[in-house]
Amino acid sequence: MKIALIGGGGREHALAYKICESDLCEKLYCLPGNAGTSKIAENVEIAVDDIERIVKFCKDNTVDLVVVGPEDPLAKGIVDMLEKEGIKAFGPKKDAAKIEASKSFAKYIFKKYGIPTAEYETFDNYDDAVRYVKQKGAPIVIKADGLAAGKGVTVAEKEEEAINALKTIFLDKKFGNAGSSVVIEEKLTGEEASFLVFSDGDSILPMIAAQDHKPVFDGDKGPNTGGMGVYAKAPIVDKQLEKEIIEKFMKRAIDGLKAEGIEYKGVLYAGLMIDENKQPKILEFNCRFGDPETQAILPLMDSDIVEIFLSCIDNTLASKSINWKDKYAVSVVAASGGYPGSYEKGKVIEGLDEVEKLDDIFVFHAGTKICDGKVVTNGGRVLNVVGLDKDFKKAQEKAYKAIKMIHFDDMHFRNDIGNKAYKYL
Ligand code: AMP
Ligand code: GLY
Numbered sequence: 111m112k113i114a115l116i117g118g119g120g121r122e123h124a125l126a127y128k129i130c131e132s133d134l135c136e137k138l139y140c141l142p143g144n145a146g147t148s149k150i151a152e153n154v155e156i157a158v159d160d161i162e163r164i165v166k167f168c169k170d171n172t173v174d175l176v177v178v179g180p181e182d183p184l185a186k187g188i189v190d191m192l193e194k195e196g197i198k199a200f201g202p203k204k205d206a207a208k209i210e211a212s213k214s215f216a217k218y219i220f221k222k223y224g225i226p227t228a229e230y231e232t233f234d235n236y237d238d239a240v241r242y243v244k245q246k247g248a249p250i251v252i253k254a255d256g257l258a259a260g261k262g263v264t265v266a267e268k269e270e271e272a273i274n275a276l277k278t279i280f281l282d283k284k285f286g287n288a289g290s291s292v293v294i295e296e297k298l299t300g301e302e303a304s305f306l307v308f309s310d311g312d313s314i315l316p317m318i319a320a321q322d323h324k325p326v327f328d329g330d331k332g333p334n335t336g337g338m339g340v341y342a343k344a345p346i347v348d349k350q351l352e353k354e355i356i357e358k359f360m361k362r363a364i365d366g367l368k369a370e371g372i373e374y375k376g377v378l379y380a381g382l383m384i385d386e387n388k389q390p391k392i393l394e395f396n397c398r399f400g401d402p403e404t405q406a407i408l409p410l411m412d413s414d415i416v417e418i419f420l421s422c423i424d425n426t427l428a429s430k431s432i433n434w435k436d437k438y439a440v441s442v443v444a445a446s447g448g449y450p451g452s453y454e455k456g457k458v459i460e461g462l463d464e465v466e467k468l469d470d471i472f473v474f475h476a477g478t479k480i481c482d483g484k485v486v487t488n489g490g491r492v493l494n495v496v497g498l499d500k501d502f503k504k505a506q507e508k509a510y511k512a513i514k515m516i517h518f519d520d521m522h523f524r525n526d527i528g529n530k531a532y533k534y535l
Contacts, residue, residue, distance in 0.1 A: 117179025120476035121401035132416035146475025185211035223366030230295035236280035256288025300385035310427035311373040319347035339527030342406040345534035406439040447520025449490035
């Protein structure tokens, strides 16, 4: 079948690699893709938010299946539009994508269906929100309701920080409509973990747990990024906890949405906070694969992902299972100098050919493109270097050995991706 993959980050390069492994895939288009996907698929220069052009391209090229990476087109209803044209699409429809696109809707679902989460209130005006912050005191968490490219959350240690965040949202309108209301919630403590499942609206099929590293510097210091590295399977999620997450979070969400008249098909991704007593609470649900979680999870998957996508769409997931390699994956992000602040693009990336020859190493491109025959940087997060091994430490060593063979001007990466796992191994 002809497949189109929407997106151009590290997540999409990992998805492209996995889709290409399937016997069902005869042709893969990546819209827009990156330098990495251009080697295994055909890149098509259409932006992820240009939904009309995406739909037209898929119709004109008789695409059989569309796989959507990022949340924006999902929240705008790309799956609904493709289905209207008779094209199969993997991902939730607009009403179901609201679980990520509206934090107040997500909180309503958590509360109504007994999904453990932080105490919260929602507000649609500055004055009431400030009054609540003053009443509760710091630390406190302020969240713009809508999609804000991962920048809408402030974990405020001081009251003043919380009030500044409310000013930015309500008075400066930094996030536009996405900030027309806010969720204010208690600060949770512990370790974060990501748990992703496939869903066909009735049944779920779990993936392995992963742990992302959002702050830019070692020791979780510095500002948050899109994610500087990840590992899977995250040993903090043991068998017992996995069972609890599936029952109390994933199934309750899918069943709860169903009770609201919403069919959830696609990947449901839980961002969890796990406290020192191993009690999990939900921070958020995302309506898609995680980035960078996907880059560590998919190299460990030993099953045909296209078959799973089709089972989600056709409501036959109950008959499926996933085989996982008996290995760990540690993935380290190489970022541009200055990221997550401003950075330059167009730096030549060296060492890729040598690294790609290594065993049990994957390099998934994110912000890269080809310029005059050379691979150059084209974004903040540039590459994901993934090491695989049965032994966690060796997987980590492989990833770091490989990333040190890659070079571009001002490249930086965290040196401690994976260290948190040792206390659970
Ligand atoms: P969210 O988009 O809701 O996942 O928030 C982004 C990040 O903010 C999370 O990955 C956490 O690191 C942090 N965060 C969100 N909510 C809370 C909370 N209630 N307590 C502590 N940290 C939080
Ligand atoms: N790993 C963070 C995200 O995908 O939102």
